Amino acid sequence: MNTRGPLANIRVVLVETSHPGNLGAVARAMKVMGLSDLSRVNPKCGIDDEARARASGALDVLENARFHAGLDEALTDVVLAAACTSRRRDLPHPAYTPRQAAPQLLGMAHNHKVALVFGSETFGLSNQQLMKCRWLLNIPSNPEYASLNLGAAVQVLAYELRASLDDVILDLPEFELATHEAEQALIEELEKTLITIGFHNPDNPKRLLPRLRRFFAKAGLEKDEVAIWRGILSAVLTRK
Amino acid sequence: MNTRGPLANIRVVLVETSHPGNLGAVARAMKVMGLSDLSRVNPKCGIDDEARARASGALDVLENARFHAGLDEALTDVVLAAACTSRRRDLPHPAYTPRQAAPQLLGMAHNHKVALVFGSETFGLSNQQLMKCRWLLNIPSNPEYASLNLGAAVQVLAYELRASLDDVILDLPEFELATHEAEQALIEELEKTLITIGFHNPDNPKRLLPRLRRFFAKAGLEKDEVAIWRGILSAVLTRK
Numbered sequence: 001m002n003t004r005g006p007l008a009n010i011r012v013v014l015v016e017t018s019h020p021g022n023l024g025a026v027a028r029a030m031k032v033m034g035l036s037d038l039s040r041v042n043p044k045c046g047i048d049d050e051a052r053a054r055a056s057g058a059l060d061v062l063e064n065a066r067f068h069a070g071l072d073e074a075l076t077d078v079v080l081a082a083a084c085t086s087r088r089r090d091l092p093h094p095a096y097t098p099r100q101a102a103p104q105l106l107g108m109a110h111n112h113k114v115a116l117v118f119g120s121e122t123f124g125l126s127n128q129q130l131m132k133c134r135w136l137l138n139i140p141s142n143p144e145y146a147s148l149n150l151g152a153a154v155q156v157l158a159y160e161l162r163a164s165l166d167d168v169i170l171d172l173p174e175f176e177l178a179t180h181e182a183e184q185a186l187i188e189e190l191e192k193t194l195i196t197i198g199f200h201n202p203d204n205p206k207r208l209l210p211r212l213r214r215f216f217a218k219a220g221l222e223k224d225e226v227a228i229w230r231g232i233l234s235a236v237l238t239r240k
Numbered sequence: 241m242n243t244r245g246p247l248a249n250i251r252v253v254l255v256e257t258s259h260p261g262n263l264g265a266v267a268r269a270m271k272v273m274g275l276s277d278l279s280r281v282n283p284k285c286g287i288d289d290e291a292r293a294r295a296s297g298a299l300d301v302l303e304n305a306r307f308h309a310g311l312d313e314a315l316t317d318v319v320l321a322a323a324c325t326s327r328r329r330d331l332p333h334p335a336y337t338p339r340q341a342a343p344q345l346l347g348m349a350h351n352h353k354v355a356l357v358f359g360s361e362t363f364g365l366s367n368q369q370l371m372k373c374r375w376l377l378n379i380p381s382n383p384e385y386a387s388l389n390l391g392a393a394v395q396v397l398a399y400e401l402r403a404s405l406d407d408v409i410l411d412l413p414e415f416e417l418a419t420h421e422a423e424q425a426l427i428e429e430l431e432k433t434l435i436t437i438g439f440h441n442p443d444n445p446k447r448l449l450p451r452l453r454r455f456f457a458k459a460g461l462e463k464d465e466v467a468i469w470r471g472i473l474s475a476v477l478t479r480k
Contacts, residue, residue: 028389028392031382031385033380054389057385149269149272152265152391152395155392155396156399159399162382163337163380197475197476198479212468218458220458236437236476
């Protein structure tokens, strides 16, 4: 089995990281487990000597990191974005531990790009950023001190993915998965359509959109299905 | 099950550590997973400001660390010492991955002290030191770059131990799943609606309905979601 394949398709996305040392630690944590695709979104620090020292032999991963102004740009070609967070209760997303998620993430990463999204050291991910992610990943931790360092969190997930390579779910979906971009566009179109037909009131949205997003997240939207749903929405709007 | 018990009995033993930052990172990596028993053997550095900064909220673990001149002293009351190393071939020890070892380590740690032993950043553990340990622990890593940082190695092992005891029941919000009957009725209603709005032609059905059924099956339809979709279909039909 080709074990390089899935790990090469797993992207680590760092949102608003503020400590250069963490950048280096993340690069090293990735490379030591066989990951190499690093994206930085709206970074609050640059790559300095401390970052390079902490990266050690993973300087290539650090220096090849891509730069994006916003999270959507870092996820364009991704079929599943999983947010690493300790939050859970107040969010509609399906939530998994790294161990639960790893086989499925690796299965998808066999043929598609998958992203692990990490927020800033101080503020984590905003609600708006979290809503761009389909899953939550909760790393088990000490309830009395759950403050996992950013580099350590990336290390745990990268380790879990490598350690789970033998457990990859091999009955891969035979259908091509939709990208993040296509899914976001579809949900926006669904929202507009529901407003047009008077089902959804943006001034009194209740929990409709989070619930619909969650529904689509669970379904694992495929490329063909985007076309089907777009056809349905178009038929709804053009109905005489 | 008392989950504090076994973790409280697992000691991290750092042999000849030379970088203060790593001391701090180790303390934090331990505490965040619920470990607290740290021993330093013949240390090559002291606890300085960098160590304290990297320890963050785990200053107590760092400052309560015991000091020993030799490895034997740190292992006196221990029933099993496991050496964390990338070496294997030339040694007679049984070698395990963290995942293979964790359940047994936790089982022993229920009533006994167990030690995880880590060598110096530059030289690892000497043969003499390795021969004082009963097991080897090999963390899976990238064969082209296997240089795991000391703090990261402790993080991986501490995580694996915690993840193996939690065995993870996430207190997810409870959503009631839809019955088979409710799902079938919803799909029939969807079919009728798609015919009414001219999207679906029962005389030339193609693969539309099987695809929609598959989509709903993947989503794991919930009771609330049936109500949402019924509302949407009703709004589509009553649209003026």
